[in-house]
Structures are given as structure tokens and as C-alpha cells.
Amino acid sequence: MSNPVFQTSAISPVAIRERTGSISTAEILSVLKGEITALHVKQAFSTQIAEEITANFVGSPGLRERKDGVPGQYVGASHYRKDAATYFAESETARPYVDALFGNLVDPVRALFDALKRELHNQGIELRLARSEQGQANVCRALSWSDGGTYSLDPHDDVAQVLSAGSEYELSAVANNTVAALNFYPSIAEEGGNLRLWYHKPTVTDRKSQGVETTGYPYSDSYLEDVPCREFQLRAGDIALIDGGFVHGVTRQSRNGKRRLVLNSFFGFARQDLVLWWT
Ligand SMILES: O=C(O)CCC(=O)C(=O)O
Ligand SMILES: [Fe+2]
Numbered sequence: 001m002s003n004p005v006f007q008t009s010a011i012s013p014v015a016i017r018e019r020t021g022s023i024s025t026a027e028i029l030s031v032l033k034g035e036i037t038a039l040h041v042k043q044a045f046s047t048q049i050a051e052e053i054t055a056n057f058v059g060s061p062g063l064r065e066r067k068d069g070v071p072g073q074y075v076g077a078s079h080y081r082k083d084a085a086t087y088f089a090e091s092e093t094a095r096p097y098v099d100a101l102f103g104n105l106v107d108p109v110r111a112l113f114d115a116l117k118r119e120l121h122n123q124g125i126e127l128r129l130a131r132s133e134q135g136q137a138n139v140c141r142a143l144s145w146s147d148g149g150t151y152s153l154d155p156h157d158d159v160a161q162v163l164s165a166g167s168e169y170e171l172s173a174v175a176n177n178t179v180a181a182l183n184f185y186p187s188i189a190e191e192g193g194n195l196r197l198w199y200h201k202p203t204v205t206d207r208k209s210q211g212v213e214t215t216g217y218p219y220s221d222s223y224l225e226d227v228p229c230r231e232f233q234l235r236a237g238d239i240a241l242i243d244g245g246f247v248h249g250v251t252r253q254s255r256n257g258k259r260r261l262v263l264n265s266f267f268g269f270a271r272q273d274l275v276l277w278w279t
Contacts, residue, residue, distance in 0.1 A: 012201040012246065014038065016230060023112065023239055025119040032268065032275070034178045037243045038197050040232045044239040045108040045184065051236075053101050053186040054261055057142050062097025070217065072153070075101060076141025076279055080161045081215065084132050084168040091279070092135035101142055101263075109140045109184055109263055113277060120275055127267075130171045130278040137278035140184070140263040145193075151249045152193060155224055158244030158266060160207055160216025171276050174268035181244035184263040185234050193253035193260040195232040198224050201245045219247055 014037040017027070023041045030036040057063065062075045070080070076098045077090040099107075117127040129137045145152040163175040183195070207213045210223055224247065231251065232240055242248060244266060253260055267277040 010202070010206060011199050011227060014197070014199050014230070014246070016040075016197075018042075018232070023241070025116050028112070028116055028180070028241065029119070031180050031241050031243060032178055034243060037246060038230070038232070039239075039241045040195075040234075041239045041241075042235065043237050045237050047237050049102075049105050049108060050186040052103050052105055053142070053263070054236075054259075056101045056103055057144070057186070057261055058259075060097055060100065062094060062100070070153070071147040072143050072145045074141055074143045076138055076143075078141060079137075079165060079169070079171070079278060083166065085134050087169075088132045088134035088136065091137050094141075095138055098138045098140065098142070107139070109182070109265065112182070113139055113265075116275075125273050125275060127275040127277065130169070130276045132168070132170070139277070139279075140182075140265045141279040142186075143262050143264055144259050145250055145253075145262075148255070149252070150221070151251060152253050152260070153250035154218030155196075155198065155247050155249035156212075156215075156217035156219065157202055157207075157247050158216065160202075160212060160214060162266075163204070164214040170270060171278050173270040174266075174276055177269040179244040179266055179268045181242050181248075182265045182267065183240045183242075185236060185238045185240070185261070186263065187236050187258055187261040188234050188238075189253035189255075189260045190257045191254040192251050193234065194251045195234060195240050195242075196229050196249050196251055197232070197242060198227045198229040198247040200224070200227045200247050201243070202247065218249075 018040040020042040079087040165172045
């Protein structure tokens with residue numbers, strides 16, 4: 001019994017939906033409530049918008065290299081391993097660059113945010129961007145992963161970073177509930193770059209055993225060896241919405257030709273009557 005997954009018999013049940021068309025607020029709510037683990041909607045936004053966002057990302061004066069141990073380039077701000085003051089100040093600085101990714105077209109991520117906000121409002125629940133005295137979160141951040149190993153983004157969960165965010169972050173309360181991770185894909189590499197989801201939702205004890213208590217990143221191959229997984233084959237214009245508490249990663253991708261680009265955001269219940277959204 002050397003594999004900790006079996007010590008804790010932690011294969012978690014999953015509910016997966018994959019289809020073509022438009023994403024609905026009902027499905028988004030199902031993920032938020034933990035009824036759906038992963039939702040892959042193909043051709044969910046237009047290829048014209050996808051191409052424009054990709055071109056704007058590549059030419060963005062706000063494009064930066066990540067320096068926090070996760071290889072990739074980005075436009076926007078990540079709360080990962082940052083205190084609240086730094087994150088919200090960076091969000092403010094990056095806002096014009098994030099907005100500029102959409103040029104004069106309608107931002108599909110904001111359209112989803114607005115639709116969900118309307119639906120939740122009807123149910124007496126507020127949806128808003130996370131904020132502090134320093135500023136507020138952006139609706140999304142754009143990321144292009146560049147790890148050249150087995151994965152272009154190593155297996156991780158999105159909850160550890162929320163749990164360890166600290167009390168000056170109002171969003172730390174979301175860690176007790178589902179952290180929904182929303183991904184829009186404006187561009188996908190010719191080969192690979194699939195989103196892989198393992199059927200395992202680590203506990204604090206699991207993370208400690210792997211030395212990833214505060215980051216949730218990266219889980220080793222040996223830890224995940226015997227855990228079943230599912231891979232989503234993505235195309236430009238697709239959306240994937242997952243329970244970010246489950247381990248997930250991005251498979252190796254071809255490095256010549258098209259680069260893979262994702263617009264990512266997180267959201268979840270901070271209270272019964274409040275859903276927060278951040279990046
Ligand atoms: O690029 C992807 O498909 C997933 C991104 C992700 O998991 C993250 O940003 O936390
Ligand atoms: Fe993630």
C-alpha cells in the first residue's frame with residue numbers, strides 16, 4: 001500500500017457532460033452545486049471571436065512570462081501564491097490589457113458572467129467580482145502554457161490556492177464549496193493540449209502527503225498512476241467548465257504552428273447569497 005490514493009481509497013465519483021452548442025445557466029449552476037463535475041461544450045463561441053482574441057493576445061503589450069513556477073505566458077492577473085493586496089493591484093493594472101483582448105467585439109466570458117448574474121439575481125443571490133480596497137478582479141485572464149514535459153500544464157487542483165489564500169481574501173470562503181473553473185479556448189495546438197481530469201478530489205491530508213498543501217501543484221505521476229481519468233479533446237471555440245477541486249492538467253502539445261490559448265476564471269459560493277468570481 002505505497003500509493004496514498006489507495007490508502008485513502010479516494011477515487012471520487014464524477015458526472016461528465018459533453019455536447020455541442022450554447023452553454024446554459026442551468027448547467028453552470030449544476031457545476032456550482034457539485035452535481036456536474038465537468039462540462040465540455042463544443043463550438044460554444046464563434047471562431048471569428050476566437051481568432052481575434054488570439055491575435056490580440058500574441059500582439060498584446062501586456063503579455064508577460066509567468067515567474068511563479070508555472071511555465072507559461074499570460075495577460076491578466078493570477079491570485080496564485082499572491083497576497084490580496086498584490087493580486088488586486090495587479091488586476092487593476094492588467095485590466096486595460098484584458099479588455100483589449102476582445103477589441104471591439106462582444107466579450108463571450110463577460111456575456112456568460114452577465115447571464116449567470118441575472119439568473120442568480122432572480123434567485124436572490126448576488127454574483128460579483130472579488131474585491132478589496134486595492135481593486136477588483138478581472139472577468140478572466142489569458143494563459144498559454146509552455147511546460148515542455150509530459151504535460152504543458154502539470155496535474156493540479158484549483159482549491160489549494162483558495163484554501164491558502166488567507167483571510168484578507170474574501171474568496172477564501174469559497175474553498176468550503178465548489179470552486180468552479182471556467183475555460184474558454186480561443187486557440188488550440190495542432191496536436192495534444194487536451195484537458196485531462198482525474199477522478200480524484202484531494203483532501204487537505206492528501207495534499208500534505210504530496211507536499212502540495214498550499215499550491216495544489218503539481219501532483220506526481222506516481223500519485224495519479226492508478227486513478228482513472230478522462231481526457232477532453234478541445235477545439236477553438238470550446239468551453240470547459242469543471243469542478244476545480246478535481247485534479248486536472250493539460251497534456252503535452254505540438255510546439256510548432258498554432259499555440260494553445262485559454263481564458264480562465266474561477267467562481268463559487270462564498271455564502272448562501274453570494275457568488276464570487278476571480279482569476
Ligand atoms: O488550460 C486549461 O485547459 C486548464 C487551465 C487550468 O487548469 C488553470 O488555469 O488552473
Ligand atoms: Fe486548473
